Amino acid sequence: MEITLIKGHGSGNDFLIIDEISHAYSFSEEDRSKLARLLCDRNKDLGADGILFMLKSERADGRMRVFNSDGSEASMCGNGLRLVARYICELLNKEEAVIETMKADLKVSKQKEILPMIHTYQVEISPVSFQLSDLPLVMEQDVLINEPITDLSSELLFTALAVPNPHLIAIVETEQLQSDLQKQLSEKVNSPNDLFPDGVNVSFVKPLSKGSIYVNTFERGVGFTNACGTAMSASSLVTCMNKLNEFEEVIQVYNNGGKVQCVVHKDHGQYFIDLIGNATYLYQAAIKVNLGERTFKISSKHVLSEQTAYEQLQKEAQKVIVKGL
Numbered sequence: 001m002e003i004t005l006i007k008g009h010g011s012g013n014d015f016l017i018i019d020e021i022s023h024a025y026s027f028s029e030e031d032r033s034k035l036a037r038l039l040c041d042r043n044k045d046l047g048a049d050g051i052l053f054m055l056k057s058e059r060a061d062g063r064m065r066v067f068n069s070d071g072s073e074a075s076m077c078g079n080g081l082r083l084v085a086r087y088i089c090e091l092l093n094k095e096e097a098v099i100e101t102m103k104a105d106l107k108v109s110k111q112k113e114i115l116p117m118i119h120t121y122q123v124e125i126s127p128v129s130f131q132l133s134d135l136p137l138v139m140e141q142d143v144l145i146n147e148p149i150t151d152l153s154s155e156l157l158f159t160a161l162a163v164p165n166p167h168l169i170a171i172v173e174t175e176q177l178q179s180d181l182q183k184q185l186s187e188k189v190n191s192p193n194d195l196f197p198d199g200v201n202v203s204f205v206k207p208l209s210k211g212s213i214y215v216n217t218f219e220r221g222v223g224f225t226n227a228c229g230t231a232m233s234a235s236s237l238v239t240c241m242n243k244l245n246e247f248e249e250v251i252q253v254y255n256n257g258g259k260v261q262c263v264v265h266k267d268h269g270q271y272f273i274d275l276i277g278n279a280t281y282l283y284q285a286a287i288k289v290n291l292g293e294r295t296f297k298i299s300s301k302h303v304l305s306e307q308t309a310y311e312q313l314q315k316e317a318q319k320v321i322v323k324g325l
Contacts, residue, residue: 001025001288001289001290001291002286002287002288002289002299003018003023003025003286003287003288003289004019004023004284004285004286004287005017005018005019005284005285005286005287006087006281006282006283006284006285007046007048007281007282007283007285008083008279008280008281008282009079009083009226009257009278009280009282009310010078010079010080010082010083010227010229010260010277010278010279010280011079011226011227011229011232011255011257011258011259011260011277011278012225012226012227012255012256012257012258012314013049013077013079013080013225013226013227013228013229013257014047014048014049014226014282015048015049015050015051015052015077015079015080015083016039016040016046016048016050016051016052017051017052017054017083017084017087018035018051018052018053018054019054019087019091020053020054020055020056021054021055021056021062021091022091027053031291032051032053032065032067032073033067033071033072033073034071034291034294035051035067035289035291036050036051036067036068036069036070036071037069037070037071038289038291038294038295038296039051039287039289039296040068040069041069044296045296045298046285046287046296046298048069049068049069049219049222049225050066050067050068050069050074050077050080050221050222051066051067052064052065052066052077052080052083052084053065053066053067054084054087054088057099057100059100059105060097060098060099060100060105061088061092061094061097061098061099062084062088062091062097062099062100063099063100063101064077064080064081064084064099064100064101065102066080068219068220068221068222069221069222070221070222072220072221073102074165074220074221075101075102075103075164075165076101076102076103076125076163076164076165076230077165077228077229077230078123078125078228078229078230078232078233078275079227079228079229079277080229081099081101081106081108081123081229081275082108082121082123082229082275082277082278082279083279084099084108085097085099085108085109085110085121085123085279086110086119086121086279088108089108089109089110089121095109095110096108096109096110097109099123102164103127103164104126104127104164106123106124106125106126107123107124108121108122108123108124109121109122110122111276114261114276114277114278114313115309115312115313115316116309117306117309118278118280118306118309118310118313119278119279119280119281119306120276120277120278120279121276121277121279122274122275122276123229123274123275123276124272124273124274124275125163125229125230125233125272125273125274125275126163126271126272126273127163127164127270127272128161128162128163128234128237128270128271128272128273129161129162129163129164130143130144130145130159130160130161130162131143131162132144132160134162134164134166135160135161135162135166135167135196135198135200136166136196136197136198137160137166137168137195137196137200138194138195138196138197139195143160144158144159144160145159145160145241146158146159146242147159149195151195152185152188152189152195153170153181153185155176156170156172156176156181157170157171158170159238159241160200161234161237161238163230163233163234163237163273165201165220165230166196166198166199166200166201166220167200167201167202167203167230167231167234167235168189168196168200168201168202168203169203169205169231169234169235169238170202170203170204170205171205171206171207171238171239171242171244172204172205172206173206174206174325176204177204177206177214177216177325182202182204182216182218183218183224185202186202186218187218189202190202190218190220198220199220199221200220201217201218201219201220201228201230201231202217202218203215203216203217203218203228203231203234203235204216205235205238205239206324206325207239207244208254208320208321208324208325209324210244210245211245211246211249211250211251211252212251212252212254212320212324213235213236213239213244213245213251213252213253213254214253214254214255214321214324214325215227215228215231215232215235215253215254215255216255216256217231217232217255219231225257226255226256226257226258227255227256227257227258227260229260229275229277232253232255232260232262232275233262233264233273233275234273235253236251236253236262236264236273237264237271237273239251240264245264247264247265247266248263248264248265248266249263250262250263251263251264252320254317254320254321254324255317257314258277258278258310258313258314258317259277259313259317259320260275260276260277260278261275261276261277262274262275262276263276278310278313280306280307280310281304281306282303282304282306282307283301283302283303283304284301284302284304285298285299285300285301285302286298286299286300286301287299
């Protein structure tokens, strides 16, 4: 099997992009899972947090399916959606588009560069649900907003929400960020447990200043990641609900991979978030894959120059993080 792909990243959250719109690939569901485990393995020549499969859609400009590095499928990925937004917009020569995802059709658009020479896209993050059954989180209540989960921590207050990926958010102090607490409870809820049967993304959020936060995320199916788009969106919403930030205003969201911007909207009791950030391509490659033998070989690789501009954003973001923490 011969496959052409692009490796790119949103906020350092890196993916392999496989275009099934322009190429006549024929993948079974098992193939997609096997490809993710094989190609995303960081001990091999490619390595990534996941694969973005782009398919034709009967009702939108394109369809996105996301497979994590462990072979599981995610219902959404904000950082990955920015890469898909760029690819689809450039493929169709559009400034804006609609992308079909597992739970919703989402609006995406090209934006003014967040810094010079950085391809920047805005994507819609929705739907938002606080119903524990939508995560799921097994507790004897319907919602969890700023409440303890004593089985996980005696010192933190959690908010649980689906966007539509499941997220568990805690607003923390620097000392809690620097401890092993997040690692311990994240591994607990992403191993066999009674609370989260399907696992959950866990984010610790530290306010830096008005309109500015730092988010560190343990991503279900991945582990600690440079950034998680839906986690940064969910975290921004939680800070607005706690009056740390304002609805309808730009929030600067810093992460270990750089930074994005979020705007949280509230309309008749419903929430949605605009996630704005980079969609950076690293290289184009052609590979030959043997799924039966679980091997692949890179036939050709063309490295692009876009990362140089993004590294400047990373440097500026790191200065803000260090100062704020």
